[in-house]
Amino acid sequence: MKATLYTIASFAIATALWQLAVVLGDFGSALFPAPLDVAKAFAEITGDGTLADGVAASMFRFVIGYLLSVVAGIGLGLLIGNVNILFRLTNPVIQMIRPIAPVAWMPFIVLLIGIGDTPAIVIIFLAGFFPVLLTTTRGVHTVDETYLKVASNYGISRLKTVFSIILPAVFPQIANSLHIALGTSWIFLVSGEMVGTQSGLGYMIIDARNNLRTDILLATMIVIGVIGFILDYLIGKFEKKVLSYYGIH
């Protein structure tokens, strides 16, 4: 109850400060729209379906890119973590590629594949893939030795050990990386759509800029923030559930 009140107060204060800045700033409402203008713009893009189309396009890319990064990150993480020679062969290159910002890949991917859904999906994939991959690999390397002893003691095969002992044992750590990757992926989705697409929330920002519609621009930014917030809340709940299932608090 108290938390809800604080949340409402937090947004109320932020909106008031925004309104104050508009009044004192004297930029003109075309350049720096007031909260009410943005609310009107929000109603406009909701009414004509632009927003729904943009959100749908973005969510489509996001879900595909993120799921691919999760499946590939966990799968390859388990493989690399368990096969030492693979780890030693791949780790140097992974460590070199990892610091390259996903957006830096953008021009290359656009030239290679052309604009459309794929470049944005690749960006989201890259943003999510490395945190999940590295956490999974590290989790496998640091898994409690007792579990491995138990597995070998009871004659459990190597493959079964990986999937029914090691994977669940490191899953709390993986869940944490899924949480981090989700936030990063969402951030990079918007950057990706600002360059390589003709639809989606990132494109809506560029389009609003080109049409000098700062009210739509801000309304879109707020939508991006709200969706990111909801996604984070949902995965946070998932992570908490995983941790409590494992008895970690």
Next chain:
Amino acid sequence: MAYIEVNNISKDFQRKSRDGRQETIHVLDNISFEINKGEFVCLLGFSGCGKSTLLNIMAGFEQPTAGNVSIDGAVMTKPSPRYVTIFQHYGLLPWRSVKRNVELGLENNAFSKAERAVISQQYIDLVGLNGLEHQFPTQLSGGQQQRVAIARGLAVNPDVLFMDEPFGALDPITRNKLQDDLLSIVREQQKTVVFVTHDIEEAVYLADRVIVMQSGPGRIGKIYDVKIQRPRDRNSSGFGLYRKDIYNKLFSIKESNIEYYI
């Protein structure tokens, strides 16, 4: 030929010293002893004397640098469900219920789901956890968790139990209760037990024989035949004599070590 034969076991570890040179740590030095079928043997010693390393070698988790261990005539090369190890920190899988933990060693083609359920229930009852089948390890006390680990071990019907300070993390009252329950269970099930501990009283209470280990490098100090009637009374004079003897043996060892370092 004895049931378990430990033949001239030595173990070296390689590690990097502080100045970056490779150095060899001599952990176990030429250890030999024998254990008969159905015997309860305690390995007793201070931390760092190599008793856990010795147990790991006997259970097949580690290979000795020299010597070998044979059980029932076969040299140990890898762990086997015939010889189950119970760990100090239980090694339970926290994402599985008590029942599913106990069934872990039965999840192969030899048993149907129904058979697994019957066997796991039998051993859950045996260790006194009836009614907790569907609880998760984190919902249980330390003593209960170790009971689950013991049930899981017994469920595969092993010949030998290797126990690595299994009650070391428990409070004294729980520990005493588990000691009594363990003794009655292994007697009834006719298991051979090798039990590592650093608690003299625990060793005298449980063991048919106590192998006292010296450290630096780990070797056998003395082997005591504990000839006290069971059930044993921790306050009896006979018990006190063993405790005192072993205590003196352990601490004279410690003193001589200290002199050596000065």
